[in-house]
Amino acid sequence: MQAFFEKQFGGQRGRDGLMALLMGGPAFLLLVIFMIWPFIRGLDLSTTNQRFDGAAATRLDPWYANYDQILSVNLIQLPDVPDDVPYSAPRAGWYRARTPDCKACEDEFECEIGAEGDTICANNCAQMCEKGDLIFRWRGKSLGEVGLEKWADYEIARNFSLFGNQYAIIAKDPLFWKGLMNNFYFALAVVPVQTALALLLAILVNQKLPYRNVFRTMYFSPVVTAMVIIAVVWKFLYNPEFGLINEMIEFITFGQVKGSDWLQSSTMAMPAIIIMSIWQGVGFQMIIFLAGLQDIPEDLYEASGIDGANMWQQFRFVTLPMLRNTMIFVVLTTTILAFRLFDQVNVMTPDGGPEESTATMVWYAIRQGWTQFSVGYASAISVVFVAIVLIISLIQRSIVREESALDR
Amino acid sequence: MKALRLLVLVAIIVAVALPVTVAAQDKQEVSLWFHSGQGSERDALDDQITRFNEASDMYEIVPLEVPEGNYNDQVKAAALAGELPCVLDFDGPNVYNYVFSGDLIPLDAHVSEELLADVLPSIIAQGTVEGQLWSLGQFDSGLGLWANKAMLVEAGVRIPEGLEDTWTLDEFNAALDALAGVVPEDGYVIDFKFTYEGEWYSYAFGPWIRSFGGDTIDKDTMATAEGVLNGPEAVAFGEWFQGLFEKGYATATPVDPDADFNEGRVPLSYAGHWMYNTYKDALGDNLVLIPQPDFGNGAVTGMGSWNWSITSACETPDGAWAFIDWIMQPDNVKQMTDGNGAVPSLISVLEADARYAPGGDLYLYFRQLTEDIAVPRAATAAYPAISTAMSDAINALARGEDVQASLDAAVDTIDSYIETLDQ
Numbered sequence: 002m003q004a005f006f007e008k009q010f011g012g013q014r015g016r017d018g019l020m021a022l023l024m025g026g027p028a029f030l031l032l033v034i035f036m037i038w039p040f041i042r043g044l045d046l047s048t049t050n051q052r053f054d055g056a057a058a059t060r061l062d063p064w065y066a067n068y069d070q071i072l073s074v075n076l077i078q079l080p081d082v083p084d085d086v087p088y089s090a091p092r093a094g095w096y097r098a099r100t101p102d103c104k105a106c107e108d109e110f111e112c113e114i115g116a117e118g119d120t121i122c123a124n125n126c127a128q129m130c131e132k133g134d135l136i137f138r139w140r141g142k143s144l145g146e147v148g149l150e151k152w153a154d155y156e157i158a159r160n161f162s163l164f165g166n167q168y169a170i171i172a173k174d175p176l177f178w179k180g181l182m183n184n185f186y187f188a189l190a191v192v193p194v195q196t197a198l199a200l201l202l203a204i205l206v207n208q209k210l211p212y213r214n215v216f217r218t219m220y221f222s223p224v225v226t227a228m229v230i231i232a233v234v235w236k237f238l239y240n241p242e243f244g245l246i247n248e249m250i251e252f253i254t255f256g257q258v259k260g261s262d263w264l265q266s267s268t269m270a271m272p273a274i275i276i277m278s279i280w281q282g283v284g285f286q287m288i289i290f291l292a293g294l295q296d297i298p299e300d301l302y303e304a305s306g307i308d309g310a311n312m313w314q315q316f317r318f319v320t321l322p323m324l325r326n327t328m329i330f331v332v333l334t335t336t337i338l339a340f341r342l343f344d345q346v347n348v349m350t351p352d353g354g355p356e357e358s359t360a361t362m363v364w365y366a367i368r369q370g371w372t373q374f375s376v377g378y379a380s381a382i383s384v385v386f387v388a389i390v391l392i393i394s395l396i397q398r399s400i401v402r403e404e405s406a407l408d409r
Numbered sequence: 410m411k412a413l414r415l416l417v418l419v420a421i422i423v424a425v426a427l428p429v430t431v432a433a434q435d436k437q438e439v440s441l442w443f444h445s446g447q448g449s450e451r452d453a454l455d456d457q458i459t460r461f462n463e464a465s466d467m468y469e470i471v472p473l474e475v476p477e478g479n480y481n482d483q484v485k486a487a488a489l490a491g492e493l494p495c496v497l498d499f500d501g502p503n504v505y506n507y508v509f510s511g512d513l514i515p516l517d518a519h520v521s522e523e524l525l526a527d528v529l530p531s532i533i534a535q536g537t538v539e540g541q542l543w544s545l546g547q548f549d550s551g552l553g554l555w556a557n558k559a560m561l562v563e564a565g566v567r568i569p570e571g572l573e574d575t576w577t578l579d580e581f582n583a584a585l586d587a588l589a590g591v592v593p594e595d596g597y598v599i600d601f602k603f604t605y606e607g608e609w610y611s612y613a614f615g616p617w618i619r620s621f622g623g624d625t626i627d628k629d630t631m632a633t634a635e636g637v638l639n640g641p642e643a644v645a646f647g648e649w650f651q652g653l654f655e656k657g658y659a660t661a662t663p664v665d666p667d668a669d670f671n672e673g674r675v676p677l678s679y680a681g682h683w684m685y686n687t688y689k690d691a692l693g694d695n696l697v698l699i700p701q702p703d704f705g706n707g708a709v710t711g712m713g714s715w716n717w718s719i720t721s722a723c724e725t726p727d728g729a730w731a732f733i734d735w736i737m738q739p740d741n742v743k744q745m746t747d748g749n750g751a752v753p754s755l756i757s758v759l760e761a762d763a764r765y766a767p768g769g770d771l772y773l774y775f776r777q778l779t780e781d782i783a784v785p786r787a788a789t790a791a792y793p794a795i796s797t798a799m800s801d802a803i804n805a806l807a808r809g810e811d812v813q814a815s816l817d818a819a820v821d822t823i824d825s826y827i828e829t830l831d832q
Contacts, residue, residue, distance in 0.1 A: 052829065053485040089641065090813045098811050101655050104648065138813065140635065156821075240662050265661060265808050351606060352801045355808050371482050372797055373822075375829060376489075 040387070047381035053374035067381035070173045079137055079160060079167040080147050088130065090138045093147045103130035137169070177382065179357050180365045181389070183271060187361070188339040190275045191282075196331055198279065199286030200324075204316075206287070207294045217291075221284040228281065232348035235277045239263040239349075267355035274345055274359055281345075282338070286331050293327030294320070329401050333394065340390050343367070362386045436469040439728040440494035442484070444477040444715065447683060449748035454736075457744070461735050468728035470496075478606055481793060488512045488720075495723035496732055500608055501535045501546070501713030502786035502796075508538045509790035509830075513718045515541040519730040524737060531778050532754045535713045535785050544716035545733060547742045548751035551682040551774030552613065552711045554599075554699040557692060560676035564591045569699055572776055576702040578649075585658050588676050596674035598658040600666040603807065611799035612711045613679060614650075615786060620704035621646040625799060626823060631789045634798075634823040639816040646704070647802075647812035654807050661807035681711075682774060685750030689770070698773050701782065712783035714751060752778060794826030 047067055051058035061067060086097045099107075106126035139157055158175035161168055172178050206217045223231060238245045240263075247260025263273040301319050310318065321328075343363040346354070353360035353368070366386065370379025443454060451474070458470050473494065475483050481503055487493045488510060499507070507513050520542060525533070529549055536544035561568055564587040569575045576584060588598045602609060615625045623643030626634045637643065653659045663669065670678040671691035677699075678684065688696050701708040717736070719729040735741065739758050746753040746762075752774050753759050765775040777783050787795055798819035805815040 050829070053489050090644075096813075098813070099648075101652075104652070134811075136811065136814065138817070140817065237664065240664060242660065242662060243664050267810075352804055355805070356810055371479075371486075373794065373826060374485060 043380040043383055046377050047384050049377040050375075051377040051380075053370075053376055058377065061377070067378050068385070070378070071177050071381055071385055073155070073173040074158070074178065075152070075155065075171050077149065077152060077169055077171055079169050080149075082135060082167060086135065088133075090136075092140050093138060095135060095137055097130070098133040098136055099130065100133045103133055106130070137167070176353075176357060176360060176365060177362070177385075180360045180362045183357075183359060184340055184342065184361050186271060187275060187278075187342050188336055190272075191279060191339045192332060192335050195279045195283050195286060195335055196328070199283050199331065200290050202283065202287040203290035203294055204320075207291060217288075220287055223281045224284040224288075226281075228344040229348055231277070231281050232345040235345075236264065236349050239273050239277075241265060264349055265355060267358040270350060270354040270358045274342075274349060277349075278342070278345060282335075286335065289331055290324065290327060293324045297323045333397055336393060336397065337390060340386075340393070362389075436465070436467060437725050437728055438471050439468050439496060439723075439725050439732060441470050441472045441732070442475050442494045442497040443472060444480045444498060444500075445474045446477055446715070447749055449686070450745065453741075453745045453748045457736055457741050461732055465731065468725065468731055470732055481796075484512075485510075488722075491722065493720040493722040495725060496717060496719055496729040498546075498715045498717050499544075501544075501716055502611075502788075502792045504536060504544050504716065504718070505538055505788050506790045506792055507718070508543055512720055512722075513543050514721050514723070514726060515543055516545065516719065516730070516733070517542050519726075519734070520545070524734070527755045527757050528737075529752075529754050529756060529759070529778065531712050531783060531785070532716075536716060538788070544718040545737060546714055546716040546754050547736055547745045548714055548749070548754050549712055549778055550612075550714040551752050551771060551777065552616070552680075553701055553773060553777070555670065555678040555680055555684060555688055556697045556699050557670070557673060557676045558695045558697045560588065560591055560673065561697070564588045564676075568697060571773065572700050572708065572780065572782060575700045575708050578702065578704045581702045581704075585653070585677075589656075589658060592676060593674055596669065597660050598675065598677060599653065600663065600670055600675045600678040600680070601659055601807075602666055602678070602680050603661050603663055603804075604666060607800055608796050609800075610803040611786065611796045612681075612713075614803050615795075615799060616701065616709040616711050616784060617650075617704060618643050618646050619784060620701070620706050620709040621649075622706045625795050626787045626789060626791070628787065631787070631791075632827060634795075634820045638798075638802075638823070639813065639820045643816055644812055647806050647816055650803075651806045651809060651812060654809065659807070661804070682751045682771070683749055685771065686748075696770070698770065700773050700777065708782055710777045710783050711786070712778060713785055789827075790830055791823060791827045794823045798822035 048064040049058045049060055063069075080094070082095050086095055088097055088099055090096045103126055106129045137157060137160055152171055154173055155171040156173070156175050157169045158172045158178050159170050202220055206213050206220065210216070239247075241247060241260060244260075244263070246263070250258055250260045261269045261273075264270050297320065301323070302315055305315050305319050341363060342361045346359050346361055346364050347367070350359045353364060362382065363386065366379045366382040369375045369382060441458070445451060455472075458472050462469055481499065484493070484497065484499060484503075484507075488507075493512065504513070516536075525542075528545065531549050532546055533542065536542050536546075556568070558568065561584075564584070566584040566587050567576075567580070585598050592598055602613075611625065618624060618638070621642050623640055623646060624634075624637045627637050654661060666675070666678065667684070667687060669675045670684075670688060678688070701710045717733045719726050719733070723729050736745075737755070739755055742753050742755050742758050743762075745751075746758070750771075752765070752771070753762065759765050759775065763769055764771045766772065786792065789795075801822070802815045802819035805818075806812060
C-alpha cells in the first residue's frame with residue numbers, strides 16, 4: 002500500500018497521502034456506513050411500499066406515489082353552513098360540537114305543570130349550545146354526497162371563514178403538514194430566544210465573578226444529561242395538578258393566577274416543550290459564545306473605552322461584530338437541531354400531543370415507519386424532511402454571504 | 410507482508426478452533442425473547458429457565474429481556490431483519506399479525522392431547538388462527554374494578570355480589586357521584602391507569618365500548634372500523650367517559666395511581682389481575698373486586714395475555730417446544746401465577762387454587778373468563794393499528810378533545826392500515 006502511494010505521488014507526498022487516508026479512513030467509513038448508505042437506501046425505499054410486516058414490497062406505480070401523498074395540498078371552498086346545524090355528526094357535512102355547558106344543560110329538563118295539568122318539559126339550551134364549534138366532518142369517500150367528488154383522497158387540514166364563505170386547506174396527509182408547521186413554530190421560537198439567552202449567559206459567566214466555574218457548570222449540566230431523562234423529569238414538573246411549575250405559579254401569585262394544563266392543552270403543549278428545550282440546550286450555545294468572547298482581544302475594549310464608548314456601545318460595536326462568525330455557527334446549528342425535534346416530544350407527548358399540537362416531522366416519520374410499519378412511506382417523509390432542512394440551511398447561508406459581501 | 414502473514418495465521422486458528430469450542434458445549438442453544446413485565450414474572454421465568462437448563466442435556470435456553478413498552482415494534486423490526494429468536498412471548502392479540510406475516514410456526518405437531526385438554530378454552534381460542542394453534546400461555550388475564558370496600562360502604566354504594574347483579578350505567582354513575590363525596594381533597598374517584606402506555610387502552614376500554622354497543626372494528630367483515638368505533642354508540646361512550654374527567658372524577662395525569670389506591674386517595678381502580686398482589690398487600694380484606702358494569706349491552710371484559718410461540722426463523726423447533734412444554738407444567742404455571750396474580754391457564758391448577766374457588770378473591774375472574782363475558786381482542790392482522798388508535802383516542806378523550814373527531818381519527822388509523830395490508 003505504502004509502496005503504491007510512494008510510486009503514485011513520490012516520497013513525502015505519498016507518505017502524507019497514506020497518513021491522511023489512515024487518519025481520515027475511520028471517519029469516512031463511518032460516514033458512508035451510517036449516513037450516506039442509509040440515505041441512498043432511504044431514497045430507494047421511499048418509492049416502494051416496504052413494510053415491517055414482512056409483506057412483500059413492490060415498487061410503487063407511479064414511483065412518486067408516496068411523495069404525492071405527502072405533498073398534495075389544495076385550497077377549496079366548502080359547502081355553505083345550513084341554517085339548521087345538526088348536533089350529531091353526519092357522514093359528510095356540517096355539525097355543531099356539544100360543549101360541556103350544552104351537555105349539562107340538556108341533561109337538566111325544566112319541567113312545569115301546563116294549563117291542563119299535564120307536565121311540559123323544555124330545555125332552553127339553544128343559546129348555550131350555539132357556542133359549540135362548527136365542524137365540517139368528512140369521512141372516507143363520502144365527499145360525493147356534498148358535491149366534492151374531485152377531492153375524495155383529501156382530508157381537511159384546517160378550515161376558516163372568509164367574507165361569509167367557508168374555505169378549507171386540504172391535504173392528502175394533513176398530519177405531515179401539521180408536523181411541518183409545528184417544526185417551524187418550534188424553530189421560530191427556539192432559535193432567536195435560545196441564541197439571545199446563550200449570549201446573555203456567556204457574557205454573564207465571562208465576568209470575573211467569584212465561583213464563575215460553578216455557574217458555568219450549572220448552565221452546562223443539562224446539555225450533558227440525556228434528553229430522555231430530562232424529558233421524564235419535566236413531564237412531572239408540568240403535571241397540572243401536582244407539578245412544581247404550577248405550584249410555583251400559584252405560590253408566587255398568592256393563588257391569583259391558576260397554572261396551565263401544559264402538556265394536556267393544545268395551545269400550551271408546544272410552548273411547554275419549547276421552554277424545556279431552551280433550558281436544556283442553552284448551555285451548549287453558551288459555551289460556544291464563551292469561546293468566541295474570549296477570542297476578542299482585550300485592547301479593542303480598551304481602545305473603545307478611551308474613545309468614550311459606554312458599556313452598551315462596547316457591546317453593540319465591539320462584541321457583536323467580533324462574534325459574527327460564532328453567531329452564524331450558533332444560528333445554523335440551532336436551526337438544524339430545532340428541526341430534528343423528536344426525543345422530548347416522544348417522551349412527553351408520545352401520541353403527538355393534544356390535537357397533534359406537538360407532532361413533528363421526525364416524530365411522524367418514526368410513527369409511520371416504526372408504529373404503523375409503513376417503512377416505505379416513512380422513508381419518503383425522511384427524504385422530504387432532509388430536503389426541507391437543506392433548503393433552509395442554504396437560504397440561511399446565502400443570507401449570511403450577502404451580508405458579508407456588503408461589509409466589504 | 411509480515412502483518413498479513415500474521416493475520417492469515419490468526420484467521421486459520423479461529424476457523425479451526427471455533428467449531429471445536431462450540432462442539433465442546435454439546436448442548437444446542439435456543440434463543441429466547443421475553444418482555445420485562447413485573448418483577449415477579451421475571452423472577453419466576455428466570456427460575457424456570459435456570460431449572461430447564463440444568464435439567465436438559467440437549468438444549469440451552471439463552472434468554473434476552475426486551476422492554477415491554479415497544480416490545481411489538483422490536484419483534485417486527487427483528488422479523489424484517491431476519492434476527493428473530495427461536496422462542497418468544499408476545500401480548501395475545503398480536504398473534505394474528507405475526508401469523509399473517511409468516512413469523513411463526515404452528516404448534517399442532519408438538520402439543521399433546523393431554524395438555525390441550527387441560528388448557529383454558531380462552532387461551533386456545535386466542536392462539537388459534539385458521540384452524541391451527543400458534544401460541545400457548547401460562548396465564549390468562551382478569552379485568553375489573555378494584556375497590557376500597559370501606560370507602561364504598563361510607564358512600565353507601567352497593568357492592569355487587571357477582572355477575573348477575575353488576576352495576577348498570579346509571580348505578581355506576583350514581584356510585585361515582587356518591588364516592589365523590591367521600592374522597593379526600595387530594596384524591597379523585599376512579600383511577601384509569603393513565604401512566605400506562607400502549608396496549609392497555611385497547612385491552613381495557615375496547616370492552617366498555619362494546620358494552621355501550623360499539624366496537625373497535627366491524628367483527629363481521631374485519632374490513633373497517635367505520636360506523637363501529639365512531640358510530641353513535643361509541644360516541645356515547647366517549648361523551649360519558651370524557652364527562653368523568655370534566656367532572657374531576659378521574660385524572661389524565663396521575664403521578665402514582667398505585668399509591669393513590671393503596672393509600673385511600675382513590676376508591677376505584679380500573680386495572681387488571683396484575684395489581685392484585687400490590688393492592689392485596691396494602692388493603693388486605695378491605696380490597697374487593699367489582700365485575701365489569703353493564704353499560705347497556707351486557708357486561709363485557711377483556712381477556713388474553715402474554716403467550717409463547719416458536720418463530721419460523723427457529724432452527725431447533727424441538728428445543729423450543731421442549732421449553733414451552735416445560736413452562737406449561739402445572740408446577741411452573743402455578744409458580745408464575747402465584748407471583749403475578751394472573752389466572753392460571755391450566756384448569757387443573759385453577760381448580761386447586763382457593764383464590765378462584767367460590768368466595769375467593771379472584772373467583773369473578775374465573776367466572777368472567779368461562780361465562781362468555783370475556784371477549785377476545787379483534788382477531789385481525791390489523792390489530793397493531795387498533796392498539797395504537799385506541800391508545801391515541803382514549804388519551805385524546807381524557808384531555809377533552811372533540812369526541813367525534815377523536816374517534817374518527819382512530820377509525821382512519823385502523824382503516825388506512827387495513828388498506829395497506831390489502832395491497
